[in-house]
Amino acid sequence: DNQMTQSPSSVSASVGDRVTITCRASQHISTGLAWYQQKPGKAPKLLMHSASTLMSGVPSRFSGSGSGTDFTLTISSLQPEDFATYSCQQAGSFPRTFGQGTKLEI
């Protein structure tokens, strides 16, 4: 399986901060990567796919980059509603696999 490793596993930040989360794939996946946001007790929400394509309605403060094996999710100016857990998922190989998640805390 294509193992997805996120770092950090948790990060503390304040409203207005810029935060970057990284995701590394054990095998090359081109730009086949998605990011999900998950709040406690809720299902994941697809934020972005193809490494950098935002889903409709997702604020522009979210951005993604990377290709191959190394990817980043950046939130340019944290808002209160952004505090959540973020997970990456690869779509370049079978079976689809997810990172372990990064908890973004106040």
Add this chain to the structure above:
Amino acid sequence: QVQLQEAGPGLVKPSETLSLTCTVSGDSVNSRSYYWSWIRQPPGKGLEWIGYMYDSGSSNYNPSLQSRVTMSLDTSANRFSLKLNSVTAADTAVYYCAASPAFYYFDYWGQGALVTVSS
């Protein structure tokens, strides 16, 4: 827009079979518009894709679970189901159903169903 709703027992005994259904609204399960997946998340852990159904004749499972998983479509009730046999405590998780227009990313999710394996 597709909406998904899981249903099933919240408690299953070890060695028995976990059974869940996912009722779909907003599209037909046999329309070939979506891949219908099951994904699970053990408490405090990451997400794990279990398998998908595309239509009544097409399914694919995670090799790590393939020997214990069966998925099916019920077109009359517009739902799809998951059966996982010989469960252990390691199968305790929130189980989500999800829909993908193509089998790349998971666009739509159900709210999730917590299943605990315990005697």
